[in-house]
Amino acid sequence: MTEPLFIYNTLTRTKEKFEPLHPPLVGMYVCGPTVYSDVHLGNCRTFVSFDLVYRYLCFLGYKVRYVRNITDAGHLEGDRDEGDDKFAKKAKLEQVEPMEIVQKYTLGFHEVMQLLNTRPPSIEPTATGHICEQIEMIKQILANGYAYEVNGTVYFDVEKYNQKYPYGLLTNRQLEDLIAGTRELGGQDEKKGRLDFALWIHAKPEHVMRWPSPWGWGFPGWHIECSAMSSKYLGDTFDIHGGGMDLQATHHTNEIAQSQACHQKAPVRYWMHTNMLTVNGTRMSKSAGNGFLPGELFTGAHPLLDKAYSPMTVRFFMLQSHYRSTLDFSNEALKASEKGFQRLMSTYALLENLRTGSSSSSNIKELEEKCYAAMNDDFNSPILLAHLFEGARIIQAVHAGSETISSEDLVTLKKFMKGFLFDVLGLRSEATLSNELMEGTVGLVLSLRKEAKDRKDFAQSDKIREELNKLHIEIKDSKDGTSWSINQ
RNA sequence: GGUCCUGUGGCCGAGUGGCUAGGCUGAGCUCUGCAAAAGCUCCUACUGCGGUUCGAAUCCGCACGGGACCUCCA
Numbered sequence: 037m038t039e040p041l042f043i044y045n046t047l048t049r050t051k052e053k054f055e056p057l058h059p060p061l062v063g064m065y066v067c068g069p070t071v072y073s074d075v076h077l078g079n080c081r082t083f084v085s086f087d088l089v090y091r092y093l094c095f096l097g098y099k100v101r102y103v104r105n106i107t108d109a110g111h112l113e114g115d116r117d118e119g120d121d122k123f124a125k126k127a128k129l130e131q132v133e134p135m136e137i138v139q140k141y142t143l144g145f146h147e148v149m150q151l152l153n154t155r156p157p158s159i160e161p162t163a164t165g166h167i168c169e170q171i172e173m174i175k176q177i178l179a180n181g182y183a184y185e186v187n188g189t190v191y192f193d194v195e196k197y198n199q200k201y202p203y204g205l206l207t208n209r210q211l212e213d214l215i216a217g218t219r220e221l222g223g224q225d226e227k228k229g230r231l232d233f234a235l236w237i238h239a240k241p242e243h244v245m246r247w248p249s250p251w252g253w254g255f256p257g258w259h260i261e262c263s264a265m266s267s268k269y270l271g272d273t274f275d276i277h278g279g280g281m282d283l284q285a286t287h288h289t290n291e292i293a294q295s296q297a298c299h300q301k302a303p304v305r306y307w308m309h310t311n312m313l314t315v316n317g318t319r320m321s322k323s324a325g326n327g328f329l330p331g332e333l334f335t336g337a338h339p340l341l342d343k344a345y346s347p348m349t350v351r352f353f354m355l356q357s358h359y360r361s362t363l364d365f366s367n368e369a370l371k372a373s374e375k376g377f378q379r380l381m382s383t384y385a386l387l388e389n390l391r392t393g394s395s396s397s398s399n400i401k402e403l404e405e406k407c408y409a410a411m412n413d414d415f416n417s418p419i420l421l422a423h424l425f426e427g428a429r430i431i432q433a434v435h436a437g438s439e440t441i442s443s444e445d446l447v448t449l450k451k452f453m454k455g456f457l458f459d460v461l462g463l464r465s466e467a468t469l470s471n472e473l474m475e476g477t478v479g480l481v482l483s484l485r486k487e488a489k490d491r492k493d494f495a496q497s498d499k500i501r502e503e504l505n506k507l508h509i510e511i512k513d514s515k516d517g518t519s520w521s522i523n524q
Numbered sequence: 525g526g527u528c529c530u531g532u533g534g535c536c537g538a539g540u541g542g543c544u545a546g547g548c549u550g551a552g553c554u555c556u557g558c559a560a561a562a563g564c565u566c567c568u569a570c571u572g573c574g575g576u577u578c579g580a581a582u583c584c585g586c587a588c589g590g591g592a593c594c595u596c597c598a
Contacts, residue, residue: 067598075598082598122596207593209527214594216526258596280598285527310598311529317590322597356547357537362530362591369536372548379547382561410538418538422546432562436555494557501559512561519561 041096043276044360044414046206046284046307051414054306056275062093062100063274065266065304067283068160070107071141072122075148076327077350077365078313078320082280084351085310085359085415087154087462089278092411095460103269104157106145108138109164109245110237110256121255124244134245138164148330151347153462159269163261167247170256170264173298174235174249182297186226188238188252194231197293203231206289206307233290235260259290266303267295277304284309310359315340317364328365342367345374348466352377355417355461376425381465382521383428384457386435387450393440398430400445404452411460420456427453478509482518 041054056062066086069075086104093100109123123134130137149156163170174190177183183192194203198211215230234257239246246253266274272295279288288307295303312319315326328338336344345353353373357363403423410419427449433439441449457463481500488496501511504520512519 069598070596079598085598204527207527209594213526216594278598281529281592282597285593286595312592312598314591319592319597324597327597353536361537364536366536368534368548372536374548376547379561413540416538418546422538425546429563436563438563489557492557498558505560510560513556513559514561521561 041412042414043306043308045305046309047304049208052306056098057273057305060097060099062098062276063270064090064093064100064102064276064278065262065270065274066102066104066157066277067262067279067287068104068106069141069145070122071138071145072126073141073322074329074331075141075145076320076322076329077333078280078327080148080152080330080350081313081354081363082278082310083149083154084152084354084462086278086308087152088355088359088417088460089276089308089415090155090157091462092415092460095455101159101270102157103159103161103266105262105265106138106142106160106162107258107261108135108142108162110258110261121243121245127244151330151334152351153347153464155462161265161269163256163265164245166261166265166268167256169268170260171236171247171249173260173264173267173294174256176298177235177294180297180300182293183235184228185251188254189226189234190236190251191227191232192235192290192293192297193229194233194293195229197297201293201296203293204289206292207285233257233259235294259287260294262287263291263294263298263303267299272299272301273303273305275304276306276308278308278310281309281311311362314362314364320365340367342371345370346466348463349374349377351461352463355463356421358414358416358418360414377463380424380428380457381463383431384453385465385521386431387453390431390434390441390446392443392446394442396441396445397433397439398441400430400441400449403427403430404448407452407456411456417461420461424453424456478504478520482511482520486518 042051043054044050045052064086066083068083069079083104086102090100090102110121121134123137126137127134146156174183177192178185178190181193182197183190185191195211197203203211204214211231236249236251237254237257238252239254243255246255266277277288277291284307292303295301314320315328318324318326320327328340330347330350332338333341333345333350334347336342349370350373353370354363356373356376403426406423407420410416410423413419430439430441430449431453434441481504485497485500488494488500504511508522510521512521
């Protein structure tokens with residue numbers, strides 16, 4: 037840990053020096069997916085961003101407990117505490133049990149996360165697995181006087197809460213402004229205040245996913261799970277809470293209110309929010325129907341896609357923008373990422389067989405420091421990548437003989453290139469077919485080609501190269517001989 | 525309407541007031557039997573108008589454009 041790490045905190049709207057409550061331990065909670073449908077690329081961006089955060093904290097030596105939940109109950113269609121349960125609706129549509137929906141999309145989510153090479157969280161708790169904890173928490177909030185029950189449904193009393201704590205803290209908004217933005221309560225409403233939200237919801241007879249509670253059969257509201265599970269695994273106050281920006285105004289605002297009302301402490305020290313992935317400048321979202329499924333991207337099966345893009349290309353594409361900026365999705369941008377990523381990987385492969393000299397023509401130590409500085413500045417991965425490309429330039433130059441590197445610097449270069457590319461950015465080479473059999477076979481073919489070249493039979497040597505190219509095996513002739521790589 | 529964010533070269537995308545971000549694309553050159561790869565060079569931008577300043581893409585104001593949230597969404 038050379039320099040201090042700075043994190044942009046949504047609470048204060050500034051970059052703050054990161055100081056964990058109990059170093060070297062760090063507690064981090066990230067809002068995970070609601071598993072009632074496939075994750076789309078926008079969802080993935082958030083999880084890749086927090087994977088970067090998790091990886092870098094670990095890289096710095098922190099012992100991180102990373103909790104990311106799976107929402108598998110209690111999420112209604114609207115946030116007015118009425119309407120259909122998302123899982124029940126989907127289950128009806130697919131004619132299966134709600135828990136089959138949960139299982140199906142949880143597995144799909146994990147598969148995508150693996151392809152994108154995100155590290156699994158330390159704990160991945162589900163809402164249905166923590167009903168007791170949620171009920172206990174609601175009881176405490178009731179006991180503290182910040183909630184009330186109506187016909188088996190328990191509501192959070194926002195106005196009462198606001199008398200003691202600032203409710204609109206996270207979005208810097210006043211309660212009056214918030215109320216002005218909501219509709220009038222009708223005669224059939226059970227809630228007292230327009231902003232009140234449900235902690236526990238009375239289950240109608242046809243509702244399958246239901247649990248007994250002090251207020252009768254029902255199910256938890258959407259927001260309470262995160263409060264209950266984060267405090268259970270990370271404590272009443274913990275270091276980092278993350279999620280997409282779209283959760284900031286409602287979900288996270290309510291989370292803070294619930295936790296504060298229950299424990300009488302601010303739950304989170306650093307709030308982090310990732311920005312949206314956009315398509316043609318508009319947010320990618322499920323309801324807008326402009327979402328890309330990761331699978332469509334990896335196979336190219338989508339009308340807006342020119343071709344398939346590999347998972348690492350997609351990850352690299354995401355890392356090329358800062359997590360707090362919007363990132364616009366386009367074929368051109370993805371193609372650029374594909375090329376850049378492949379160049380970085382093929383250049384990295386040269387690192388193993390680099391000749392060393394008595395001195396270095398570039399300042400390797402300084403470059404390493406710049407990499408740390410980039411990440412310490414609120415996880416600025418695009419800047420880090422710019423520095424890694426500088427590293428790639430040096431590797432190529434040394435390889436070509438126009439620059440030199442000392443053996444000591446080569447060790448440093450290897451160490452941080454590997455560390456940042458693979459451990460921090462979580463990239464991995466996708467040319468995995470180079471096993472022993474391939475080495476031998478391609479080697480044999482190339483030796484035949486060399487014989488043809490030696491007798492100036494270029495028709496033959498070009499034909500071999502052409503055929504290998506068709507198999508995506510790329511040939512590079514140089515003074516030292518011929519090398520090959522798999523070009524996907 | 526309310527609360528905010530944002531406007532950078534062909535495309536994507538960083539930028540802490542002064543010194544070329546970076547990637548991709550395009551053009552030229554070097555290397556080379558030809559390719560490919562790599563290297564070098566070039567195309568050097570900051571929505572507009574004011575203001576602060578010795579100096580602004582960077583700070584302030586106004587205008588215009590784009591977006592997000594205030595209804596479910598990472």
